[in-house]
Amino acid sequence: MTQVLDATRDRSGGYKVDVSRGERIGRVSSEWFSRPADERYLSLSELFAAVQIRTERSRTRTVESAAIRVEASRDDAERLSLVLPGKDTPIIPTHWSFGQLASLVGAPTAYLRQLPAPLAGINLQYGLASHRAEQVKTLETEDGRIELRAVTGPDYGRIFDHELVAAVQRIAGNGTGDTRWKVPGVLEWSTRVYHPHVDVTKDTTTLYASDRDVFLFLVDDLNPIEAGRLPDGSPDV
Template structure:
């Protein structure tokens, strides 16, 4: 019979790991991409990222609605922000970057161009596209 002894791992440094800056390389693109993100998409750790994604998934809901029933609204208080009013909903929904792109492609409009327009003008174009869209 073989005797096996399992030892608990011991850490030689009680303060965590030390980074050796003389090894590796500096990649400026990584930090520039981090700084170019909106403030709500900058995470200092994987734990922060995980918690943010978990909270977002807990708040998310899925509904199937007809595109012509969606109402696009632009507020005078915030001229750069569009909101969507869904049928039988009590509050408006702010589209994410991805969902705005999906909505724009649904109506055949270039999302990059619509993002450059004032919200009121982009809203008019999206609303027209949604009301005349017949591909569903």
């Protein structure tokens, strides 16, 4: 909880707080600091539209692990691709899905990543061919090229990012103040005054999504919960 030093709001609607109290969530500031401009969104509607397009470009299917063919070229020591049953178009594994495939056949992922693609391909192909055949579910995304995003068990239940955003929208609307839940305001560190009413811009937003994840942070900062009174009689919120 944060101690409100002066419950009377100034003309801008801000109020003074004691930042030494309460809990600091470092994940939020880390996301704010690291996200590039093209991963920042100004509303939940805008975010939903972006991640829905990604879902529309994705597909899942179930294949036999032993039927996966690994291809690598001597001309490109770093490029390794896969050919899945029913489609001849090469699929490029991501860092994550390559690790999942290696784990599936019991191969040391870190070691395979250090090898030239042809050698890594030989080892991975041997593992897929000799390992007990089983069904796996793949997640593939096409955006200029086809990427293998994930390899899981056939019964794996996936929640797509647009489904998560849609669930939040049912509670928070557009996330810009049309409901109680909104993008946070800004703390003016020099005066320790928190301003809940600010324009949502690329610099102030807390709605993020890359080509493989989504991160949302919303607050109900206009309706703080008063837990009691501090020794000086001011509200403890």
